[in-house]
Amino acid sequence: MTPYLRSGLPKPVPDSDGLDAPFWEGLRSERLLLQRCNGCNGWQWGAEFVCHRCHSFDLRYEETKPDGIIYSHQRVWHPVHPALAEQGPYIIVLVELPHADNVRVVGNLIGDPMQSLVIGARLHGVFEHHPEDDPAHTLLQWAVTD
Amino acid sequence: MSPERTLRGRTAVVGVAETEYYKWGKSPDPEFKLAIEAVLKACADAGIDPRDIDGFSSYSNDRSEASRLSAALGCKQLSFASMQWGGGGGGGSGALANGAAAIATGQAECVVVFRALAQGQFGRFGQGPRIRTVSGHPAHTVPYGLMSAAQMFAMKVTRFMHDYDVHQEALRAISLASYAHAQHNPRAVMYDRPLDEAKYDSSRWITEPFHLFDCCQENDGAAAMILVSAERAKDFPHKPCYVMAAVSGSQHRAGAPVHNTPEYASSGFTTVAPRLYAMAGMKPSDVDVLQSYENFTGGVLMSIVEHGFCAPEECNEFFTIENLLAPSGKLPLNTSGGNLAECYMHGLGLNIEAVRQIWGESTCQIPGANVAMVGSGPMVTPVSSCIFGSEATL
Numbered sequence: 001m002t003p004y005l006r007s008g009l010p011k012p013v014p015d016s017d018g019l020d021a022p023f024w025e026g027l028r029s030e031r032l033l034l035q036r037c038n039g040c041n042g043w044q045w046g047a048e049f050v051c052h053r054c055h056s057f058d059l060r061y062e063e064t065k066p067d068g069i070i071y072s073h074q075r076v077w078h079p080v081h082p083a084l085a086e087q088g089p090y091i092i093v094l095v096e097l098p099h100a101d102n103v104r105v106v107g108n109l110i111g112d113p114m115q116s117l118v119i120g121a122r123l124h125g126v127f128e129h130h131p132e133d134d135p136a137h138t139l140l141q142w143a144v145t146d
Numbered sequence: 147m148s149p150e151r152t153l154r155g156r157t158a159v160v161g162v163a164e165t166e167y168y169k170w171g172k173s174p175d176p177e178f179k180l181a182i183e184a185v186l187k188a189c190a191d192a193g194i195d196p197r198d199i200d201g202f203s204s205y206s207n208d209r210s211e212a213s214r215l216s217a218a219l220g221c222k223q224l225s226f227a228s229m230q231w232g233g234g235g236g237g238g239s240g241a242l243a244n245g246a247a248a249i250a251t252g253q254a255e256c257v258v259v260f261r262a263l264a265q266g267q268f269g270r271f272g273q274g275p276r277i278r279t280v281s282g283h284p285a286h287t288v289p290y291g292l293m294s295a296a297q298m299f300a301m302k303v304t305r306f307m308h309d310y311d312v313h314q315e316a317l318r319a320i321s322l323a324s325y326a327h328a329q330h331n332p333r334a335v336m337y338d339r340p341l342d343e344a345k346y347d348s349s350r351w352i353t354e355p356f357h358l359f360d361c362c363q364e365n366d367g368a369a370a371m372i373l374v375s376a377e378r379a380k381d382f383p384h385k386p387c388y389v390m391a392a393v394s395g396s397q398h399r400a401g402a403p404v405h406n407t408p409e410y411a412s413s414g415f416t417t418v419a420p421r422l423y424a425m426a427g428m429k430p431s432d433v434d435v436l437q438s439y440e441n442f443t444g445g446v447l448m449s450i451v452e453h454g455f456c457a458p459e460e461c462n463e464f465f466t467i468e469n470l471l472a473p474s475g476k477l478p479l480n481t482s483g484g485n486l487a488e489c490y491m492h493g494l495g496l497n498i499e500a501v502r503q504i505w506g507e508s509t510c511q512i513p514g515a516n517v518a519m520v521g522s523g524p525m526v527t528p529v530s531s532c533i534f535g536s537e538a539t540l
Contacts, residue, residue, distance in 0.1 A: 005291050010277050012285035020285070046283050046403030072301035072308075072410070077351040080294040081274035089351075092292050094301050094405050104406050106287045119308050135279070139289055 003128055004108045004141055005090060008083030011130070012137050020047040022061040027138035030127045034100055036062040045103035066125025066140065068095035071104055073117040089113045093142055095123055107142045115144075152425050153243065155540045156250035158379035158386035161192025161372035162498040167335050167489035171266030173366035181210035181262035182218055184368035188258065192372040193383045199372075201226030201257030203245035205237025206492055210262045210368075226254035230394065230530075234295065235439050235485075235493030236414075236523030240394030240530035242497060245373045255374065261494040262368035270364055271295060283403040295441060296361055299525045300353045303444030306411035307355060310458040314355060316465035317443040318346050320479065321359045321486060323470035324440060328483025331509040335363060336487035360443040362485040369494040371501065387504040387534050390517070391425035393418055394530035401527045413448035413524035418531055422519075423454075426533045430454040433533070434515040435478045435503045437496035438524075440485045445524030450477070453521060453531070472510035481510040493522050500534050 014021035026033030035044040039056025043064070050057055072094040079085050091109040096102045109117070110126060122145040129138045165175075165183050173180060189196040196219045202212035203226070212227035226248040230237030238261070245257035265271065274293035275284075287293065306312065325341035328334035341359055349358040379386035396414045400407050409416060423429055430453060438446045438453075447465060450456055455477055456464040464476075472478035482488045482499035489495050500518035502508045516536040523529050 005289075009291065010275060010280035010288050012289050013279045013281045015281045015285070020282075024285075045406055046286060048403070052399065052402075072305040074297065074300040074304060074353045074355075075351070076291060076297060076353040078296075078353065080272060080297070081291070082276075084291060087291075090291055092290055092297065092301070094410075104404065106290055106292055106405060108290050119305065137289075 001126065001128055004110050006083055006087050009081060011133050011135060013135055024137060027127060027140055031063050032066045032125060032140060033061040033063055034103060035059045043101040043103050064097060064100040067099060068097050068123045070119050070121045070123060071096040072119060095142055107140050110141050110143050153246045153250055153392055154390055154425055155388050156376055157246040157373050158376050158388045159371050159501045160374055160379055160382040160384055161188045162501050163187030163191050164369040164495060164498060165367045167333060168366040169335060170270055170364035170366055173264050173266060177262050177264035177267050178210050180264060180368035181215060181260060184262065184370040185258050185260060188370035188372050194372065197222050199256050199258050200224060201245060201248055201254035203228045203241045203257055203259045204261055205230035205241040206233055208261055226257060232526055232528050234441060234523045234526040236526040236529045238493035238497055238522030238530060239392050239520050239532035240528060242389065242532050243392035243394055243530060246389045246392055249373060249375050257373045258370050259373060260370040261492045263491060264366045265364055266366060272364055286404045296352050296356055299442055299445060300356055302411055302525055304355055306448055309411055310461060312461045316447060316461045317360055318343065319465045319467045319470055320443040320446045321346060322467045324480045324484040324486035326471060327481045327510045328487030331483050331488055334483040334488040335365060336483060355444065356442050362441050362490045365490045367489055367491055369491045369498055371498060384505055386537060387501045388540060390533040390535040390539060391422050392532035393421045393425060394528045396527035396529055413445050413452050414527055414529040415449055415452035415521065415531065418529055419453045422531050422533060428533060432517050433519045434517050435481060435512045436519050437480055437500045438521040439493040439496060440480065449521040449524045473512050478512055481508050496520050504534050504536050
């Protein structure tokens with residue numbers, strides 16, 4: 001797919017502490033991997049060293065279905081980065097993941113930037129690969145599920 | 147709360163000042179010089195020798211470091227140097243709380259609470275990072291074009307407006323109130339630049355639901371307040387303006403990364419406001435005038451709800467320009483023009499305005515104001531708030 005946003009924004013790299021490296025590696029192979037606790041089995045996101053529920057350090061990365069619902073949204077008009085100067089309006093969605101204890105991720109809603117935005121609308125993930133970028137990476141974008 | 151463990155009435159503000167306020171990048175002076183100027187002016191307002199300042203309290207990683215200030219001003223000694231954690235203006239009242247706590251517990255005698263900003267010298271807030279790669283929690287938002295403060299907070303406000311059917315007109319009323327009050331305040335950057343409904347409605351979107359006029363300015367300048375013990379406060383030219391309560395904090399996991407805080411549609415005051423009222427021994431109806439930090443109007447709206455002035459279901463009826471205007475509105479709001487229209491000094495100007503209301507020196511004075519509240523930095527974590535009172539409230 002064509003990238004949703006114009007190129008030139010900062011490119012995501014795994015944190016030097018290694019905490020979210022499996023997430024980024026997962027996206028490259030079209031898998032959504034998030035933290036899950038071996039102590040209490042709860043899901044957790046963003047990544048942290050300890051489970052906020054039971055304080056276990058024994059957290060694994062587990063695959064979950066990239067199906068979500070719109071928890072909130074915004075249509076951005078004013079560019080705050082030179083890469084977006086000619087972008088025009090674009091949509092950011094905060095996506096709740098029902099298959100993973102309703103943790104949330106941030107992405108863009110692909111399609112018409114003027115489409116109506118409905119909290120609670122069902123979405124499916126779309127993997128947006130950037131193999132030519134340095135470093136190569138993949139973003140997780142979202143589309144409305146009919 | 148036991149009487150021993152409170153800031154209620156223990157300290158008072160005896161001097162306030164600000165430099166000239168500039169649009170961002172327009173200050174002729176560097177940031178540290180602005181900080182010095184504000185501190186010296188506040189000392190002059192209090193009638194104290196700057197060398198007697200022995201404590202410095204700031205927030206948001208202010209670059210004007212306490213030891214350098216103390217040295218530059220030739221202070222006799224440094225007894226207290228405090229930086230409130232957290233970004234934005236969430237520490238405005240928290241820095242006051244820290245200074246008051248230092249005095250109340252005998253750590254310092256005379257603390258200056260200050261903030262200085264020169265965005266021309268150090269870069270603007272409202273711009274995305276010019277970096278090639280991004281890591282850590284920002285890596286999960288920045289590549290999707292979510293990188294400015296407006297973008298970080300817009301989805302909280304949208305969710306709140308959705309949950310309680312709040313209309314855009316409620317946000318507009320908050321903006322109109324700030325601009326209306328600024329027309330009486332010659333210090334305000336937006337003095338002589340009035341705003342009306344049509345101008346608001348036709349202004350461009352920054353990011354929905356924020357129009358241009360829902361967003362704070364970016365400014366250069368500095369502001370400072372002089373704090374001493376309640377016992378000493380009686381000996382100064384101004385009548386004492388007592389700190390009746392000052393608290394900071396945020397609710398359970400407010401800082402959960404990548405927008406995962408459980409109470410998402412919130413300004414962050416749900417646990418702070420009850421502690422504030424408990425310390426002051428007051429309730430919302432005791433408040434004569436409110437200064438509520440406008441990073442964005444939606445944050446003001448949620449702050450006012452979470453401080454108990456209005457039920458979330460009543461926002462459309464409560465947030466009208468009539469209710470928010472000084473002197474006769476139900477809750478006069480941001481009577482100097484606030485961050486939207488006076489100056490964005492990371493909200494410390496709001497604390498100064500609250501003090502002026504207690505002194506009777508505001509440019510939009512509430513007659514006989516005895517209780518003035520400040521809410522600092524909604525939607526960041528930690529946030530903070532404080533209540534100032536006249537002698538009648540002790």
